[in-house]
Every structure is written in structure tokens, then in C-alpha cells.
Amino acid sequence: MLQSIRSASKHWLGKIVLSVIFAFLIAGVAIFGVEEFFRGGSSTTVATVGKTPISAEEVRTAYQNQLQRYQAQLKRTLTPEQARAIGLERQVLSQLVTEAALDQKTTDLGLAVSDAAVLRAIQDEPSFKGANGSFDRTLFYQTLQRAGLNEALFVREQRSVIARLQLADAIVADLPVPQAMREAVHRYSTERRGATVLTLAPTVAGEIAAPTDEALTSYYDSNKAAFRAPEYRTLNLLVLEADALAKPDAVSESDARTAYEANKGRFGKPERRTIQQISFPDEAAAEEARAKIESGAEPFEAVAAARGLDPKQLELGTLAKSELFDPAVGDAAFALEQGTVSRPVKGRFGTVLLRVTGIEPGSVKPFEEVAGEVRQEVALRRAREGLDKVQDAIEDARASAKPLAEIAQERGLPLVAIASVDSRGLDPAGNPVEGIPDKDTTLPAAFRADVGNDTEALRTKDGGSIWYDVVKVTPSREKPLDEVRDEAVKGWTKAEIEKRLVAKSRELAERLDKGEAVEAVAQEAGVTAKAVTDLGRNQSRDELPSEVIERIFVTPVGKAASAPAGEGRAVFKVTAATMPAFVPGTPTDTQLVNSLRTALADDVLGQFIAEVQKSAGVNVNQAAFRRALGGEY
Incomplete structure (x- = not known):
């Protein structure tokens, strides 16, 4: 499926289809979780899903597109070995099999998309709209050309996408979201808690004397893996x-000068021209318009306005010849004198008249400077x-x-x-x-x-x-104690501090649970009690790490507990737990319904795709798959 079409889809259901496809792509369920048959041969069909074939050309195109996306994200080139290491070829084949399965199901159900629907989808695509907000045919062809596609292929792929969306819409549209689920999510996300916290720093453990040989040996024997030298x-x-x-140094001056002359434009600033263009349906119409311009009957701008072009659409920009997409247009524009109008130019996307309104001369560094x-x-x-x-x-x-x-x-x-x-x-x-x-x-x-x-x-x-x-x-080897004695002493000391802090925090928590005042317990322990309020789940607040907050939310109100806090520990007593009442139909609830419906639709559609593949049957020709990727699989 065309990546550009996927990106262009604004329909929420289309996003679900794509997320499910990529979930299968990553997990490999689309192919490798169903029955498969690997066979040799010289067929160019890499796989079939039911009666729907996947050609070698489709595999190659999808593989290169996916590879380019990875490289763009990583900002580095991936070697074939690295691509194999991340399972790129399996991802691509999974993607194609998933799409073929949906296509097979739409065929089985007799789903069809009219030409009018395809045309409407293409004309509504923002990527193909010009400055005036309407469909621009020239922009359409330019976009396809940059993507290496032709119109027939694009239309066929768009038709398939629409059919898949119709199928998905029939499966997951208007899924109900149970109120019990919404209430549970509401309680989890909106609950707020308060607590009084005592932070025990490592110094609370007191002075730690050096370990005895027996204690150090015991610690070393229990933690030998931590002192093991790697291979x-x-x-x-x-x-x-x-x-x-x-x-x-082996390159002669003659060879260097020849290379310089062949690429002289790279060693300086190329000539740039400000170019205007008017498109015509055929050469006769263009020639007629040119005659009017040359005779003075109508200025260039009036002819453009008659063709429905505003000034913004009239100008291509100030460009170097190499920046012009159409070679015919480039050759004609850079052969014109400033202010003159070209003869009709047959470009890639129709017949045009050109006018150059400005010329910025180029400059080239001499050979001696870049030798x-x-x-x-x-x-x-x-x-x-x-x-x-x-x-x-x-x-x-x-x-x-x-x-x-x-x-x-x-x-x-x-x-x-x-x-x-x-x-x-x-x-x-x-x-x-x-x-x-x-x-x-x-x-x-x-x-x-x-x-x-x-x-x-x-x-x-x-x-x-x-x-x-x-x-x-x-x-790899076990380092003897004598070799790692300093490291072992540090490890033993840290473990001893932790053991003392755990014992101290347990003692303080028990005293708080028995009803002793927090301030009195804190004063006796030599620490400060701090009240914190409005704590939310999975949020760090007031120097409290997430581990402490998580423990606060699983401790009943009025009870005390402790949790690690950096190099020390935190002892706390939960003082309050509040949450706003759940009210169905509020904007917040509506937003939650939409979010949960998307998640439910994702799950349902994922199960449907898996069942479609299982019932249709997936056959993969391993030899053809390897050939399609040039033996890199």
C-alpha cells in the first residue's frame, strides 16, 4: 500500500487499520503465526493469500520504502546485515500479507469502489491541492513522479485502500464502550492522594565500620557474579x-581539468532564473496565446488570468536549471532572454509557455582554487x-x-x-x-x-x-577476592547501609501504624516530616521518585509503608485519597469513550485480520522471496 496514501488518510478508522497492520508487521503474526508452506521454484510470485498474489516487484518496492524510512529515522545507512538483524524482510512480508488478506476478503465479499469515489478521494487529498485550495493536476503528476509512480498504479492502490476502509468500517464502526470500563479508567486517572513523608538519607544508617574478613568473604561468595571479569x-x-x-597525487592535471570542466557548476554558484509558466491543454492553444502576447493584444498576466491562474500560481520561483523537475522546461527557460516568452514547450505534464523575469548570474571558482x-x-x-x-x-x-x-x-x-x-x-x-x-x-x-x-x-x-x-x-573468569577487595568493600558497605535503612524504615512505619504522631516519630529519628498533597499516579513530585508514589497509591489511607528513594528510603503515611465523581456524558467522558473505542476497534480488527489470514491460507515461496531481495534475505 502506498505510504503516501496512508499518511494522507485522516479517517480515524484508517488510522486503526494502519496501526493494526504495523502491529502485525512488528510482531510477525501476519505470516509467522499462521500455517505457511515454503517451496522452491522460479516463480516471480513471492506469496499468495487465498487467490491474491504478492509479486516480487511489490516485495522489492515495499522493502526499499521501509528501508528508507528506517534510515531516515536513524539518520544513518543500514547495511544488509543490520537490516536482517532488525527483521526488516519479515516486517515487509508481514505487511504485504496483511494487506493481501484484506484485499482477498473484500473480493470474497464483493466489495467494490466506484470510479467516482476514487476520483473524489484523490481530489480531496491535501497533497494535491494548489495555493487556491483546489485540485492541481500538475502538482498531482509531479508528486507521483517524485514517488516513482504512475497514475494507473496510484489509482489502483487508492481503490484498494478505500475498499479496506469500507471493510474495517463494517467490522468496528460504533463499537460500544462499557460504562464499567469508563468508570475504572476514570478512577485510575483522576484519583489524587496525600501523604506525610519522612526521607531517610544514607547518613541515618550511622557510621559503618570496616567489614571483618569473614563478613567480606561471605558477601563476596554471595555476589561472585558481580565481580566476574567478562570475556x-x-x-x-x-x-x-x-x-x-x-x-x-596520482591524478594528472589533464584528468583533473577534464573532471573540473564536466562538473564546473558544482564549484560555485549556478545561474538562477525567475520563471513564470502558463499551462495549456494542447500546443495549438499555447501557440494562439503566444501570438496574442507577441502582438501586444494581451499581456502575459492577462493570458494567465484567463487560464484561471492567480499570480502565486503563475511563478515557478527563482531556480537553478538543476532544480527544475522537467528537463524540457529547464532547457527552454535557460535559453530565453529576460522578458521574452518561449514557444510552446511540451513538458512532462502538458504544454506550457514560459517567461523569464529575472536572471541571477552564476559564478564559478577557477580550477587552481579547487584543484x-x-x-x-x-x-x-x-x-x-x-x-x-x-x-x-x-x-x-x-x-x-x-x-x-x-x-x-x-x-x-x-x-x-x-x-x-x-x-x-x-x-x-x-x-x-x-x-x-x-x-x-x-x-x-x-x-x-x-x-x-x-x-x-x-x-x-x-x-x-x-x-x-x-x-x-x-x-570470562571469576576474579579472586584479593583482586577486587576494594570493590567488594564498597559493595558490602552499600548493602549494609541499605539493610539498616530497611530495618529503620520498617520500625518507623510500624510506630506510625500504631498511632504515634508523625512529628514525634520524625523528631526522634532526626529527620523532617513533609506533607505532600494532590499526588497523581506515575508522576514524580516534590523530589519523590515514581517508586515512592507508586507505593503510596497501593497503601490504604491511614496506613504507613516505605519504599526506596534514591540512595536512601522514604517512610510515609497516607493521609487522603480523593477522586471526582464519574458523570457520564461530560466532555471528559466523551473524550474517554472515543479513546477507548479506538483501542477496542484496534483489538477487534487485529483479531479479524488474523482470522482472515488463517481461513484464506498463506503460502510463501522462500526461494522467490530471497530472489526478490537480491539474495540479501
């Missing part, structure tokens, strides 16, 4: 990227072209069991030697190890391998490779 590995890494192969930059770019391009050849040579050397250190020396490439690193990227002193390329990918791979393994190269985001050798493995 460390010694690694050799060979990173091959175009930057490492680029040799700017170093040009040589670097030429060297990088050559290096990228030769990257595969070097990669193959390294792979051949690896196949002959050569270690990376020897390969790096032979080919003049830098070797990254990591003396000792754990799976978190830290050295034995606990400091981050610098110089590990693409650490999130390299370290997990290195810790899955073993000494002497024939490891597979990892791909970098720039198309290079990372080879790695595990030189040595230092197993």
Missing part, C-alpha cells in the same frame, strides 16, 4: 574503503571503481589461509589491532576502545567467531568491507 578478545581488523585506496578537491574526487571515483577488484584479491588471499596482518602488509593497507576488548567495546580498565569501525556490527560478529575461523567480510555503509581475525580469546 576479552584480541582482534585484527582490515578495513577496505575507497578512502584508503584513493591516491589524489585539490577535484583530484580527491577523481581519486575516490577511481578507487570505488577498483574496490571490487581489491576485495576479490583479499578474498583470494583469505581463501589461502593468509592472516590479515600479512595481507595488510602486502597490499599496503592499515591494520587495526585491538589488544583487548569485551563485547561492550570496553578494555580491561573499563574504558571505551577507540578505532573499531562500525562497532555495533563488528563486535557482535567478532564475538560469534573463534580463533582460526574463516569469517565472512562485513559490508560498510560506503560499499567497503571489514575483515576480522580473532587472534586470542581470554575467557
